[in-house]
Amino acid sequence: MNGRERLAAVLNHTQPDRAPVDLGACGQTGISASTLYKLREKLGLNRKPIKIIEPFQMLGEVDEDLRQVLGVDVVGLWNAGTMLGYRNENWKPWKMSDGTPVLMAGGFECDIDDKGDVWVYPGGNRNAKYSLHMPNNGFFFDNVMRSPEFNEDKLTPLEDFKDDFSVASDEDARHWEETSIRLFEETDYGILGNLGGAGFGDVALIPGPFLENPKGIRSLEDWLMAHVLYPDYIKEIFNYQTEIILKNLEIYRQAVGSRIQAIWLSGTDFGAQNSCFTSIPQFRDIYKPFYKTINDWVHKNTAWKTFYHTCGAIEPLINDMIEMGVDILNPVQCSAKGMDPETLKTKYGDKVIFWGGGVDTQRVLPYGTAKEVASQVRERKNIFSRNGGYVFASIHNIVAKVPPENVIAMFEAFGSLNIRKVKS
Numbered sequence: 001m002n003g004r005e006r007l008a009a010v011l012n013h014t015q016p017d018r019a020p021v022d023l024g025a026c027g028q029t030g031i032s033a034s035t036l037y038k039l040r041e042k043l044g045l046n047r048k049p050i051k052i053i054e055p056f057q058m059l060g061e062v063d064e065d066l067r068q069v070l071g072v073d074v075v076g077l078w079n080a081g082t083m084l085g086y087r088n089e090n091w092k093p094w095k096m097s098d099g100t101p102v103l104m105a106g107g108f109e110c111d112i113d114d115k116g117d118v119w120v121y122p123g124g125n126r127n128a129k130y131s132l133h134m135p136n137n138g139f140f141f142d143n144v145m146r147s148p149e150f151n152e153d154k155l156t157p158l159e160d161f162k163d164d165f166s167v168a169s170d171e172d173a174r175h176w177e178e179t180s181i182r183l184f185e186e187t188d189y190g191i192l193g194n195l196g197g198a199g200f201g202d203v204a205l206i207p208g209p210f211l212e213n214p215k216g217i218r219s220l221e222d223w224l225m226a227h228v229l230y231p232d233y234i235k236e237i238f239n240y241q242t243e244i245i246l247k248n249l250e251i252y253r254q255a256v257g258s259r260i261q262a263i264w265l266s267g268t269d270f271g272a273q274n275s276c277f278t279s280i281p282q283f284r285d286i287y288k289p290f291y292k293t294i295n296d297w298v299h300k301n302t303a304w305k306t307f308y309h310t311c312g313a314i315e316p317l318i319n320d321m322i323e324m325g326v327d328i329l330n331p332v333q334c335s336a337k338g339m340d341p342e343t344l345k346t347k348y349g350d351k352v353i354f355w356g357g358g359v360d361t362q363r364v365l366p367y368g369t370a371k372e373v374a375s376q377v378r379e380r381k382n383i384f385s386r387n388g389g390y391v392f393a394s395i396h397n398i399v400a401k402v403p404p405e406n407v408i409a410m411f412e413a414f415g416s417l418n419i420r421k422v423k424s
Contacts, residue, residue, distance in 0.1 A: 003073030007190025020073035024062030033060035034400040042404040049101040071416025085123030085210030128212040139400035143207035147218040160216025165244040176255035184259040193260035271312020295325025332357030374413035
């Protein structure tokens with residue numbers, strides 16, 4: 001089977017010849033540019049600057065030569081725009097603090113202070129305040145809180161968030177159409193469309209890293225408290241966001257048709273290490289109806305499977321997620337409370353596709369031995385691959401400082417590594 005056939009099989013809960021492999025198809029199955037550069041070097045692949053396709057997390061583009069070596073089966077149809085408010089074009093050289101050579105898009109504008117910290121301007125606008133900060137020797141960015149104090153007696157949700165969401169442009173539609181045609185006709189990979197836009201309350205986006213002047217309730221603490229104090233504020237934002245994403249889904253459908261097999265819609269985290277961020281009644285009241293509206297549209301108008309990312313101990317919410325139309329669950333954080341792999345597969349394996357869960361990226365992959373990595377990968381493969389419905393990937397992105405030997409051990413233990421694909 002080729003990658004597209006493998007992905008089609010698992011999306012329909014049938015058993016392929018082996019589970020498909022993903023590295024780099026979306027912003028939660030990617031790899032830090034720093035580790036990617038070292039991995040390519042370790043494998044003897046061509047040394048070159050790493051193109052940063054997701055600047056917030058400094059994720060590098062996984063090229064065709066590496067996909068062939070690692071046996072990757074899935075590619076992402078990425079959007080032309082980024083979380084920082086500029087488009088991925090007009091590449092220019094830059095260096096990370098550890099010396100990794102990278103290519104940043106032309107809209108990336110930053111200052112480096114006397115401590116070596118990096119401060120980034122939203123949308124490349126040097127007249128705006130910094131929106132992101134990376135400490136010296138850091139490997140990804142954090143939001144900078146810039147919004148003024150909000151007046152709790154006069155809340156204006158639509159005015160505050162009207163610039164956060166927009167209908168796709170003709171340029172966006174052309175990018176989706178042309179790229180999907182190229183990926184579909186020139187490769188045999190499974191294709192994941194990375195539309196997004198349905199990340200209700202995504203704490204990476206709430207501060208507005210792409211906005212020049214964010215307003216309203218923007219800090220994580222205030223946003224979480226608003227669920228109790230001002231739920232109507234949040235619902236009004238989500239209602240507007242739903243209107244926009246439904247328009248964009250129609251544009252996306254016209255642009256890509258049936259060339260994609262699954263669509264990434266939301267990266268909102270609902271779980272911490274030991275519990276959910278929100279109660280079940282709160283989730284059902286504030287989030288579930290909006291997600292169901294979007295998923296119902298996808299299932300009514302397309303054959304796509306819906307891909308949702310949410311970290312943490314979210315087992316108490318899985319039934320609700322299935323009811324609201326989630327087909328694919330990522331990253332399957334097995335180290336969190338209640339997220340035991342065998343239990344998840346037994347309870348939900350015939351109802352949802354697990355995409356991830358292949359190896360723990362908090363402890364085992366970065367700090368374990370290659371032997372320990374291989375052991376966990378084989379264990380997870382045996383559990384999650386049973387009866388199909390599984391795409392192999394690490395639990396969230398492969399971060400910086402992960403030994404390249406451990407990454408190689410991960411793919412070798414899974415059985416997809418093909419070292420013969422390395423050019424001499």
